[in-house]
Amino acid sequence: MRVPLYLQPRLEAPLTSLLANRPFLHSLVDALGSPLNVLVPERIAENAERFLAVYRKHHLSGRVYFAHKANRSSALVRRLAAADPVGVGVDVASLGELRHALGCGVTPDRIMATGPKDAEFLWLAARVGATVNLDSRGELEQLAELVRKHALPRVDVLLRFAEFESAAGSQGVSGVRVLSRRSRFGTPADEVSELLSAVERHGDAVVLTGVAYHLDTTGLPEKARALERCVMLLDECRARGLAPRAVDIGGGFGVGYVADADQWEHWTTALSEAVLGTGPALTWRGHGYGLRNEGGTVRGSAALYPAHRPTAGPGYLDELLSLPAPSLARPSATLLLEHLYDLYAEPGRALVDQCGLSLARVLDVRRTGHDSGDYLVRLGMNAGDVSLEEHGVVVDPVLLPRTGVAEESGEDPVGVYLVGNLCLEADLITRRKVFLPRLPRTGDVLAFANTAGYAMDFHAHHAQRQPVARTVAVVRDGASWGWCLDEDYWPITRPGGALS
Amino acid sequence: MRYDSITEAIGNTPLVRIDPAVHGLRHIDLYAKLEMLNPFGSVKDRPAWNMARPLLEGAAEQGDTVVELSSGNTAKALALLAGMHGLRFKSVTNRMRVPEIKELLLLLGAEIEELPGQSECLDPTDTDDPLTRFHQVLSEPGSTYLHTDQYFNPRNTDAHAAGTGPEIIKDLDGRAPDWFIACVGTAGSSTGVARVLREHDPETRVLGLVAHKSDFIPGIRTIDEVHQVGLFDPATYDTIESVTSDEAIDGMLTLIRRCGLLTGPTGGAAYHGAVRHLRPLDGELAEAAQRRTAVFIVCDRTESYLSYVRRRRPELLGRSRPKHSAAALTDAEIRAGATVIGIEDARRWIGDAEPRPLVVDLRGPHAYAALHIEGSVNIVDELFDELVRGGLPFSKAQPVLLACPVGEKSARYAAVLSRMGHPDVRSLAGGIVAWRDAGAPLVRE
Numbered sequence: 001m002r003v004p005l006y007l008q009p010r011l012e013a014p015l016t017s018l019l020a021n022r023p024f025l026h027s028l029v030d031a032l033g034s035p036l037n038v039l040v041p042e043r044i045a046e047n048a049e050r051f052l053a054v055y056r057k058h059h060l061s062g063r064v065y066f067a068h069k070a071n072r073s074s075a076l077v078r079r080l081a082a083a084d085p086v087g088v089g090v091d092v093a094s095l096g097e098l099r100h101a102l103g104c105g106v107t108p109d110r111i112m113a114t115g116p117k118d119a120e121f122l123w124l125a126a127r128v129g130a131t132v133n134l135d136s137r138g139e140l141e142q143l144a145e146l147v148r149k150h151a152l153p154r155v156d157v158l159l160r161f162a163e164f165e166s167a168a169g170s171q172g173v174s175g176v177r178v179l180s181r182r183s184r185f186g187t188p189a190d191e192v193s194e195l196l197s198a199v200e201r202h203g204d205a206v207v208l209t210g211v212a213y214h215l216d217t218t219g220l221p222e223k224a225r226a227l228e229r230c231v232m233l234l235d236e237c238r239a240r241g242l243a244p245r246a247v248d249i250g251g252g253f254g255v256g257y258v259a260d261a262d263q264w265e266h267w268t269t270a271l272s273e274a275v276l277g278t279g280p281a282l283t284w285r286g287h288g289y290g291l292r293n294e295g296g297t298v299r300g301s302a303a304l305y306p307a308h309r310p311t312a313g314p315g316y317l318d319e320l321l322s323l324p325a326p327s328l329a330r331p332s333a334t335l336l337l338e339h340l341y342d343l344y345a346e347p348g349r350a351l352v353d354q355c356g357l358s359l360a361r362v363l364d365v366r367r368t369g370h371d372s373g374d375y376l377v378r379l380g381m382n383a384g385d386v387s388l389e390e391h392g393v394v395v396d397p398v399l400l401p402r403t404g405v406a407e408e409s410g411e412d413p414v415g416v417y418l419v420g421n422l423c424l425e426a427d428l429i430t431r432r433k434v435f436l437p438r439l440p441r442t443g444d445v446l447a448f449a450n451t452a453g454y455a456m457d458f459h460a461h462h463a464q465r466q467p468v469a470r471t472v473a474v475v476r477d478g479a480s481w482g483w484c485l486d487e488d489y490w491p492i493t494r495p496g497g498a499l500s
Numbered sequence: 501m502r503y504d505s506i507t508e509a510i511g512n513t514p515l516v517r518i519d520p521a522v523h524g525l526r527h528i529d530l531y532a533k534l535e536m537l538n539p540f541g542s543v544k545d546r547p548a549w550n551m552a553r554p555l556l557e558g559a560a561e562q563g564d565t566v567v568e569l570s571s572g573n574t575a576k577a578l579a580l581l582a583g584m585h586g587l588r589f590k591s592v593t594n595r596m597r598v599p600e601i602k603e604l605l606l607l608l609g610a611e612i613e614e615l616p617g618q619s620e621c622l623d624p625t626d627t628d629d630p631l632t633r634f635h636q637v638l639s640e641p642g643s644t645y646l647h648t649d650q651y652f653n654p655r656n657t658d659a660h661a662a663g664t665g666p667e668i669i670k671d672l673d674g675r676a677p678d679w680f681i682a683c684v685g686t687a688g689s690s691t692g693v694a695r696v697l698r699e700h701d702p703e704t705r706v707l708g709l710v711a712h713k714s715d716f717i718p719g720i721r722t723i724d725e726v727h728q729v730g731l732f733d734p735a736t737y738d739t740i741e742s743v744t745s746d747e748a749i750d751g752m753l754t755l756i757r758r759c760g761l762l763t764g765p766t767g768g769a770a771y772h773g774a775v776r777h778l779r780p781l782d783g784e785l786a787e788a789a790q791r792r793t794a795v796f797i798v799c800d801r802t803e804s805y806l807s808y809v810r811r812r813r814p815e816l817l818g819r820s821r822p823k824h825s826a827a828a829l830t831d832a833e834i835r836a837g838a839t840v841i842g843i844e845d846a847r848r849w850i851g852d853a854e855p856r857p858l859v860v861d862l863r864g865p866h867a868y869a870a871l872h873i874e875g876s877v878n879i880v881d882e883l884f885d886e887l888v889r890g891g892l893p894f895s896k897a898q899p900v901l902l903a904c905p906v907g908e909k910s911a912r913y914a915a916v917l918s919r920m921g922h923p924d925v926r927s928l929a930g931g932i933v934a935w936r937d938a939g940a941p942l943v944r945e
């Protein structure tokens with residue numbers, strides 16, 4: 001085994017310069033406690049711009065909708081509210097998110113309501129004039145009824161489809177069936193005809209503006225096929241006299257968490273060897289991340305996010321748009337452009353890439369037992385505060401020493417397990433041995449980078465009355481950084497109130 | 501040679517010596533075992549036939565479907581065998597990354613199912629991966645599948661222990677080679693041959709070659725992936741080394757261009773890995789009076805991998821630059837050479853000019869059918885590109901209006917046609933998108 005088996009995080013500006021400012025981050029934790037979430041709102045606007053640059057490269061018009069579910073922050077949504085209103089919007093998946101987006105200044109024409117919807121959510125969306133991304137025929141009926149009953153204006157709707165593999169027309173031609181994981185969301189694509197009839201019947205209440213899909217997969221061929229099917233579905237709408245013009249390709253563009261491909265490859269190989277017993281243990285009590293040893297053969301599949309990804313986010317979108325559609329054989333972007341359709345995308349994780357840190361203070365460092373050399377590092381946070389493991393994301397935190405420089409000490413790299421502040425055996429922040437450049441000391445801070453997508457506070461809770469992380473927004477102030485509470489961030493003023 | 505069935509032609513493949521002037525080894529004779537000369541084209545003909553043979557008759561009575569997890573060669577052999585016995589064949593795979601092989605399988609009548617990609621929104625407690633589910637379906641009572649199970653079926657290994665291995669010994673006049681080199685996919689060929697060679701001579705060294713971890717060589721696995729193979733036992737190999745796709749293609753080129761062996765990338769990988777491994781050992785043999793021998797396996801043929809080569813080494817398949825290439829024009833040349841016309845002027849021109857300009861829509865036929873300018877003709881850009889390479893596709897007396905989605909491609913072609921001497925070709929500014937946005941009429945058919 002190559003020691004240390006680092007999985008160093010991919011870091012870009014401005015996280016790099018923020019992490020270089022150790023006194024600032026320590027002072028934040030001193031003032032606001034551990035755990036602490038730090039957000040860089042500026043970067044989300046840059047990310048949206050990167051997505052839109054891909055649109056422009058392919059001459060496509062349309063909008064990037066931030067999938068709000070990835071992070072509850074106000075600073076992020078407010079920063080997007082201040083971004084290009086034509087190109088940037090917000091995808092809300094609950095009544096609370098819709099209210100939040102409106103309160104952050106996102107106008108309804110820039111809001112798309114997705115996900116499971118109750119009557120209140122549907123009513124408010126319809127009342128303000130947001131676009132409703134309809135999941136099923138039942139939802140359409142429910143919306144139409146609300147519109148009539150409450151004399152609301154006609155609502156722009158998208159129809160979300162699923163199960164493209166079984167739909168007629170997508171196979172037979174080639175004899176290749178691209179299987180898809182089943183999803184609970186969307187209407188099976190082969191029910192399009194009934195759904196369109198329903199849309200026509202409810203023409204007094206809804207206006208069809210586009211069709212949508214969201215596939216939970218990293219596989220480009222599945223998405224290219226769904227996109228092509230959506231273009232064909234739109235043509236079917238046109239032939240019926242409807243005039244929708246957008247294809248919403250959902251989210252799932254991915255993030256690369258680990259910078260170095262070699263580190264990722266060495267670590268995953270070492271995991272297989274550990275599971276087979278031919279290499280040293282790498283995980284708490286031999287946890288295999290879904291892999292198991294059956295008579296000397298590795299079985300199962302690793303439940304790990306592909307942490308090193310050569311293309312993710314906007315690069316992944318570019319690849320998808322460049323991929324030839326399975327039956328029409330033109331690149332997906334060409335297909336959209338030639339058919340005169342707009343592109344909508346709903347990135348969540350990818351849009352908050354490099355937008356945040358989760359900080360935790362080191363409370364205690366000790367050895368596990370007499371004969372084992374393993375170290376336990378107890379942090380001022382629990383597994384709910386930074387749910388990287390929960391999402392299968394394995395990546396090292398960055399050590400921010402309280403004093404001195406990490407490298408000067410002449411100490412050696414060390415593998416440790418990170419445990420949380422709950423009185424539960426299960427409260428491990430990593431089930432994997434994490435390698436750090438030296439043994440942390442009480443008072444040091446560990447920074448988990450790139451946690452703004454789902455990992456930051458998705459599972460945070462008040463169990464055992466442990467504090468839940470506060471969230472601050474940080475902004476560049478010349479060579480230094482300024483900060484304010486997340487709820488106090490407005491993109492038009494500097495922390496402290498002066499107009500920026 | 502006269503056979504009653506093509507299956508009788510499986511096996512007894514030649515062992516061909518590689519010219520020392522090519523590999524440069526001075527004390528080692530290097531031989532290629534040409535498995536590509538099996539009737540279905542690969543080393544997989546043997547295990548496919550050996551695994552399927554005892555089951556085919558029963559399966560034919562029940563009307564079963566033969567199914568295998570295969571990226572190519574096993575599927576190819578099984579598809580042909582299934583067809584010969586009136587059975588259907590289905591290949592389930594997540595590795596079908598070479599388009600020619602996919603198309604060949606379709607031609608053979610195979611059904612292909614591609615497994616879904618990994619979940620983007622991972623739930624680590626979900627152990628229900630697609631392969632597990634696939635195996636569940638196969639083992640359900642009353643299932644009508646004949647699963648050959650190449651990664652776990654000992655009859656895969658046995659085919660090579662009974663055929664490939666003994667043939668090598670026979671062709672080396674009753675001796676086992678000092679080194680045996682094979683790429684590892686299912687591990688069937690390397691394990692079966694190694695077993696027989698070692699029984700004959702325990703001193704035989706076995707080198708297993710895998711693909712470099714982040715790389716892809718069709719048909720072989722990476723070091724992590726071999727751990728998922730039931731037939732794989734690390735004790736089979738004295739050494740395991742990895743080869744990159746670049747090295748595999750280098751090896752393939754040497755075998756093709758200098759040895760007349762029309763091998764695929766894994767043959768190239770085996771050759772490259774063999775020479776790389778043997779070169780230092782050859783140096784140590786300076787004093788040895790006796791010559792040594794090494795044998796590597798050439799799994800399959802070149803033809804199915806042209807797109808694999810095109811992606812990685814486009815220059816190997818390069819075309820010379822055509823005389824009139826739209827792609828070669830710079831932006832400045834396009835700006836200088838193309839006459840661009842706005843929507844209103846275009847509408848007037850189409851309406852009033854004598855002779856009426858020919859409107860050419862460069863979009864795909866599906867998009868054209870959905871909506872287009874009335875009276876326009878559809879020549880897809882790819883086709884148009886071919887036409888223009890050959891010369892002017894219109895009479896100089898015929899004015900032409902080119903239209904594409906946003907006016908970019910059409911400007912490029914307008915510049916090319918002008919250079920070729922067409923006096924009146926114009927490009928629609930902003931394309932069909934601008935036409936639509938201006939509220940100009942579009943028709944569908």
Ligand SMILES: Cc1ncc(COP(=O)(O)O)c(C=O)c1O
Binds near residue numbers: 543574690
């Ligand atoms: C082209 C090619 N090369 C090499 C191999 C490896 O052979 P084996 O699986 O018998 O180790 C295979 C089989 O998967 C193959 O298809």
